[in-house]
Amino acid sequence: MKTARALWLGLLLVIPAGFAHADWRLEGETGGEYESNLSNSDRANEEKEDWAWLTHALVANGWQLSRDLRLTLAADLRSRVWARFDDLNMIGGGALATLRYRFGLGNEAPWILLEEKFGYDRYRDTSWSNWNESAALRGGIAVSSRVALEAAYEFENRAAPDDFYDLQGHTLDARVIAHLTPSWQIALGYSYRQGDVISFAVPPRPDIFSIARVRPGVAIFGTNPRYNAYRLRGHTHTVSANVGYLLGRSVSLLFGYEYAVTLHDPLVYDNHRVQAQIAFAY
Amino acid sequence: MRAFTLLLFLLSAVLSEGLFAGSLQVTVKDRKGEPVANAVVSAEGAGGGTTHARGEVIIDQRNKQFIPYVTAVQAGTSILFPNSDKIRHHVYSLSPVKTFELPLYSGIPAAPVLFDQPGFVTLGCNIHDWMIAHVAVLETPYFQVTGPDGQVTLKGLPPGKYRVQIWQPLLKAKPEQLAQSVELTAGSTRALTFTLDLKPDFRVSRAPGLSTGGYP
Numbered sequence: 150m151k152t153a154r155a156l157w158l159g160l161l162l163v164i165p166a167g168f169a170h171a172d173w174r175l176e177g178e179t180g181g182e183y184e185s186n187l188s189n190s191d192r193a194n195e196e197k198e199d200w201a202w203l204t205h206a207l208v209a210n211g212w213q214l215s216r217d218l219r220l221t222l223a224a225d226l227r228s229r230v231w232a233r234f235d236d237l238n239m240i241g242g243g244a245l246a247t248l249r250y251r252f253g254l255g256n257e258a259p260w261i262l263l264e265e266k267f268g269y270d271r272y273r274d275t276s277w278s279n280w281n282e283s284a285a286l287r288g289g290i291a292v293s294s295r296v297a298l299e300a301a302y303e304f305e306n307r308a309a310p311d312d313f314y315d316l317q318g319h320t321l322d323a324r325v326i327a328h329l330t331p332s333w334q335i336a337l338g339y340s341y342r343q344g345d346v347i348s349f350a351v352p353p354r355p356d357i358f359s360i361a362r363v364r365p366g367v368a369i370f371g372t373n374p375r376y377n378a379y380r381l382r383g384h385t386h387t388v389s390a391n392v393g394y395l396l397g398r399s400v401s402l403l404f405g406y407e408y409a410v411t412l413h414d415p416l417v418y419d420n421h422r423v424q425a426q427i428a429f430a431y
Numbered sequence: 432m433r434a435f436t437l438l439l440f441l442l443s444a445v446l447s448e449g450l451f452a453g454s455l456q457v458t459v460k461d462r463k464g465e466p467v468a469n470a471v472v473s474a475e476g477a478g479g480g481t482t483h484a485r486g487e488v489i490i491d492q493r494n495k496q497f498i499p500y501v502t503a504v505q506a507g508t509s510i511l512f513p514n515s516d517k518i519r520h521h522v523y524s525l526s527p528v529k530t531f532e533l534p535l536y537s538g539i540p541a542a543p544v545l546f547d548q549p550g551f552v553t554l555g556c557n558i559h560d561w562m563i564a565h566v567a568v569l570e571t572p573y574f575q576v577t578g579p580d581g582q583v584t585l586k587g588l589p590p591g592k593y594r595v596q597i598w599q600p601l602l603k604a605k606p607e608q609l610a611q612s613v614e615l616t617a618g619s620t621r622a623l624t625f626t627l628d629l630k631p632d633f634r635v636s637r638a639p640g641l642s643t644g645g646y647p
Contacts, residue, residue: 172518172558176639213519213535213558254523254532256560256635289642294633297642326641331632336641393641401638428639 176207178403180426187234188349188370189411191418195351197370200232203426216254221247225268236274236369243268243281257291274369279309279316295328305344313364313380318344324389334393342385346411348418349376356415357381383413401428453615455585456622459577459597461629466581469501470599470627471567473574474585474613477592487511487543490554490564492520495637497554497564501600503574504566509543521557528552528568551598560635565600590617601629 181202188197209223228240245266252259267282285303292298300323307316324338350357351374352365361379370376387409394402405424410417459470486508491498493515504510514520514537522533528550533540535558546552546568556562567574573593575583592614598606604627613621 178639211558213521216521216532216534216557219558251557254525254557255555299642328633331634334641391641393639395636395638395640397638398636399638401636401640403639403641430637430639 172211172213174209174211174430176209176428176430177205178426178428179204180403180424182229183421183423185421186418187231187237187420188376189346189418189420190349190376191416192350195349195376196418197234197349199234202230203424204228217251219249219251221245221249223247227270234369236272237277238273239270239277241268241270257294259290260288262287276311277309277314279307279314281305281307297326299324299326313362313378314347316345316347318342320344332395334395336389336391336393338387338389338391340385340387340389342387344382345380346383346385346413348379348381348383348411348416350379351375352377354379360413360416379416381413381416383411383416385409385411396427399429399431401430402426403428451590451617452587453590453617453619453621454588455593455595455613455615456620457577457583457585457595457597458622458624459581459583459599459627460624461627466577466579467599467627467629468577468579468581469565470577470581470597470602470625471501471503471569471574472577472583472585472595472597472625473503473567473569473571474588474593474595475569475571475573476589477594489513490566491515492522492556492562495556495559495562497556497562499564499576501565501567501576503576504546504568505572505574506549506568506570507545507547508568509545510566511539511543513539519558520562522554523557524552524554526550526552529566553600559637561637563634567598588615590615590619595623597625597627599627599629601632603628603630 181200183200185198186196187199190196205225205227207223207225209221211219211221213219224244226242230238243266245264247262247264249260249262264285264287269280271278283303283305285301287301289297289299303320305318309315320340320342322338322340324336326334326336328334349370357379361381364378366375367378368375387407389405389407391405396402403426407422410419455474457472459467461467488502488504488508488510490502490510490512495516512522512533519535519537521535524531528548529546529552531544546566549568549570552566552568554564573585573588575585577583594610594612596606596610609625611623613623615621
């Protein structure tokens, strides 16, 4: 992890010096999020719902290396502040690099994109704080000027001081994006993730105990009763619908809904997530 | 004496142009009655046979936009694409009428691009997908592009019959389907109105959307 970080940091410093006419871009998003089952609990009466305020800012610099190849380096800052469960309040930052190859000219040409991200997220409950990185291969093709298909594979790795909170996962993702009108866009997606998950439940739960590592008596979701945290490998199926509305040349409203079901026999839990954000790009 | 005759000839030519030329006042609106900007209005004489232009026109790139959005030229005109931004642009056209690329450059490109075939050309920037512009390449020298008021006046048309056509990047119909015929007599002015059905404008936005893989 340290070597990877050093490599990316080196790239960030060296590459800008080698190319003139770099192309800066600033992006920001802020808005609210609701999760119906923040605790990833499988029993309805143990599910903890909450609202959060999200903020994300990114500064990116792009270099067109050849007609079809584009390198982008970016740094970002992000935060999530929960209304009730403030141990999960987070502030983080990181860097990302993408290398995009487009098979032809124009925005309708098919493209593939390699993406590498790393960062650090600090939580109020520092046992959740973690270094994280992800590598992704994405691709897209325009079916018409109004409809595009995208697919992605992503590997994510999260390393916390307490390895109980380490997470790794592989995700496959596909979605279709359509322009309904010049201002309205819609995206429908499905993703499948296989990897580590952390589920919270009120003990005793011998059924989960036998298939998971356990961290007893965590207080993130209160002390009456205290939950146990269970770490196990699960399969998550997610369907999503996102809507974007262009407010002007540089500003959009983004709305999203996601329904996710995570399975590891006999454990099954689901979560509804709703987001509404305002996004800016310059 | 020879100089005087030449002067007289030139003077009469200029005066006859001014006195005997006709003009066309054209209003372009959409189905809701709103004025339509960026519509190319052109008048082609019944006789045709106009010689090709030799001029040079500029389409600038400023603040990651093409300026102007719509340009009309006579076939045979060269267009220069200076880049006034501090970043590089990559101008291209995939239109059959004129396919070309000006790969990644800043400043003023070495040579202008010759538009010698009539038709309609869409320009893009391979870096900034929202950068789009259109060029209407016309046979006739009589044309103008409407501004926000949706109006143009074509002046200096010799008397005769004309076929007046209109084109706009979002036009649903073909220009020839909307063509109107008009006859101009010496010094006359005729007014025409075009009502257009326009398609929705699905241009790529600079604002963040739902797609990935675009810009940056």
